[in-house]
Amino acid sequence: MLADAERKLTLERDLALALERQEIAVHLQLQVDREHCPVGAELLLRWRRADGVLVPPDVFIPIAESSGLIVSLGDWVLRQACQAWLTLDAAGHPMPLSVNVSPLQFRQPDFVERVRATLRETGAPADQMIFEVTEGLLVSDLDATIARMHELSAMGIRFSIDDFGTGYSNLAYLRKMPLYELKIDKSFIRDTPNDVNGTAIVQSILAMADHLDLRVVAEGIETSQQADYLAEHGSPCMQGYLFARPAPLEDLLARLAQPDTL
Ligand code: C2E
Ligand code: CA
Numbered sequence: 719m720l721a722d723a724e725r726k727l728t729l730e731r732d733l734a735l736a737l738e739r740q741e742i743a744v745h746l747q748l749q750v751d752r753e754h755c756p757v758g759a760e761l762l763l764r765w766r767r768a769d770g771v772l773v774p775p776d777v778f779i780p781i782a783e784s785s786g787l788i789v790s791l792g793d794w795v796l797r798q799a800c801q802a803w804l805t806l807d808a809a810g811h812p813m814p815l816s817v818n819v820s821p822l823q824f825r826q827p828d829f830v831e832r833v834r835a836t837l838r839e840t841g842a843p844a845d846q847m848i849f850e851v852t853e854g855l856l857v858s859d860l861d862a863t864i865a866r867m868h869e870l871s872a873m874g875i876r877f878s879i880d881d882f883g884t885g886y887s888n889l890a891y892l893r894k895m896p897l898y899e900l901k902i903d904k905s906f907i908r909d910t911p912n913d914v915n916g917t918a919i920v921q922s923i924l925a926m927a928d929h930l931d932l933r934v935v936a937e938g939i940e941t942s943q944q945a946d947y948l949a950e951h952g953s954p955c956m957q958g959y960l961f962a963r964p965a966p967l968e969d970l971l972a973r974l975a976q977p978d979t980l
């Protein structure tokens with residue numbers, strides 16, 4: 719336990735310096751429609767330490783959250799998203815970009831102002847940014863959260879519920895929020911179409927999204943069976959290793975320059 723706590727402390731100290739040491743990067747993962755055409759991309763943080771070790775986000779994001787570093791990290795990611803959008807646009811491939819926003823970041827009193835400032839400073843259009851939030855955001859302060867979502871939505875920002883189906887929230891909130899999209903968590907996709915429980919959940923999410931007029935993105939698509947199944951049961955967008963791995967912006971640009979490789 720002591721070793722664990724020590725490791726966490728070391729990671730936290732290293733993470734605080736990682737941004738200025740330029741050890742942090744964003745990768746982009748393409749999203750495609752049922753015809754496998756590109757429709758957008760999600761930004762995902764990568765941390766390669768000076769010693770070459772790659773620290774997975776599942777390890778450092780929780781540390782960034784518990785230490786508060788996620789606030790500056792989140793600002794930085796949004797700025798990267800704005801710059802990436804401008805680069806893609808200049809290359810003739812404008813596409814909405816999805817950014818993960820942690821609950822702590824979203825709850826900062828000046829969050830809306832920070833977002834506005836980043837958009838203004840970079841010149842990126844707000845309506846090309848999709849904020850992915852988790853159901854964890856919805857466990858407390860629901861009214862304040864929804865009010866803030868409306869404020870950002872009025873600026874043009876769109877909202878997606880990430881890891882949808884893994885939280886405990888009641889579904890009534892869905893109607894009160896300015897939502898654009900649901901993201902089906904990859905844990906439900908993993909055993910599709912073989913597992914009955916997983917597919918039942920996937921189908922009910924698709925039905926609900928259809929009813930509420932929300933876009934669906936299914937994440938973690940690794941096989942063509944999964945892709946075919948989803949295309950047959952609605953027309954969700956898809957994201958997964960089958961289509962593209964998260965990669966640096968240069969790789970995405972190279973890929974988009976040769977559309978037949980999709
Ligand atoms: P997430 O937002 O649910 O992101 C999807 C994860 O699934 C990513 O893991 C992605 O690389 C992975 N993935 C994509 N396609 C496939 C596939 O076909 N198969 C499998 N098995 N996995 C796939 P990653 O990059 O390790 O990120 C893990 C989590 O870290 C993210 O989950 C997100 O919660 C968090 N995260 C990453 N970047 C950020 C960020 O900028 N801000 C915040 N707050 N959280 C972030
Ligand atoms: Ca996400």
Ligand code: CA
Nearest residue numbers: 881903904937
């Ligand atoms: Ca997920």
Ligand code: CA
Nearest residue numbers: 818852880881
């Ligand atoms: Ca997540």
